[in-house]
Structure formats: C-alpha cells, structure tokens
Amino acid sequence: MYSKEEAKQIRQQFWTMFGKRYDRKWMLYDTKLKDIVLKFSFEDRRALVSIDINHEDDVFRAYYYDKLVSLKNIMLEEVSDEIIFEENYLLESGKMISRVFIMLERVKIQKQTDWPVVYDFFHKNMDKMESFFVEYKDFIEA
Numbered sequence: 001m002y003s004k005e006e007a008k009q010i011r012q013q014f015w016t017m018f019g020k021r022y023d024r025k026w027m028l029y030d031t032k033l034k035d036i037v038l039k040f041s042f043e044d045r046r047a048l049v050s051i052d053i054n055h056e057d058d059v060f061r062a063y064y065y066d067k068l069v070s071l072k073n074i075m076l077e078e079v080s081d082e083i084i085f086e087e088n089y090l091l092e093s094g095k096m097i098s099r100v101f102i103m104l105e106r107v108k109i110q111k112q113t114d115w116p117v118v119y120d121f122f123h124k125n126m127d128k129m130e131s132f133f134v135e136y137k138d139f140i141e142a
Helices: 004-021 058-070 072-078 112-141
Strands: 036-042 046-053 084-090 096-105
Touching: 004 112, 036 112, 046 058, 046 112, 058 072, 058 084, 058 096, 058 112, 072 112, 096 112
Parallel strands: none
Antiparallel strands: 036 046, 046 096, 084 096
C-alpha cells in the first residue's frame, strides 16, 4: 500500500508524463457550458473519458442528460460503441452527477506498465469526445 504522499507523487508523475506525451490543449472545463465538463479520470482499477453534467439542479441536469441521450446513436457511431450513459452517477465525494463515459478496466495508476495503454486510451477517446461535443454543442445548449 502507498502512503498519501507516495500516491500523490505517482498521480503527478502520470499526469505530467501524459501532458508531455500529448502536448495539446484539451477542452475539459472550457466547454462554455456551465456545469458541463469533459474529463479524464483514473480511478481505482479503471480509466474514464467522460462528459460530466455537474448541475446542482436536478431538472437542469436531467435536461442536459436527455439531450445527450437523444444523441446516443450518433455518439455510439462517432465516439465509441462502448459508451455508457448513467443519469445518476455517484462520485466518491458523494455528489450525484450525470455522466456519459467510455471506460478502460483492469488498469492501475500504480502500475507504470499500464500507463502507455491508458495514455493511448485517453488520447484516442478524448479526441473523439471533444470533436463530438464541439459538433453538437449548440444542440446540447439550445
């Protein structure tokens, strides 16, 4: 088991190396839509690329989520046929969000031999997720 400090250093090293490997500006929090973000996550034994709807108001969160669901067939075709839709996704913090995501399982941030696979997964899928979001942002927002 790693101490908090060791775990923090591993995470920092992972993200630093990812940034060096793929030196580009990702959209992420700069979607221009309040409470909707594109996100990279590397959790316990899985990596995710997602669109997170963080709106505090359940009605607004459901509205944006329904917009994404209405685009599901397009997302399955243009982004990934393994995309997952979860209207009520509970974060570790206890906050409820809506999330549309692609997942890579059986990878660990502590295992550096997994990093190249995760880097490729992040790059390939976030590139597609960003392109989709830019293409359909006006529809999602309207």
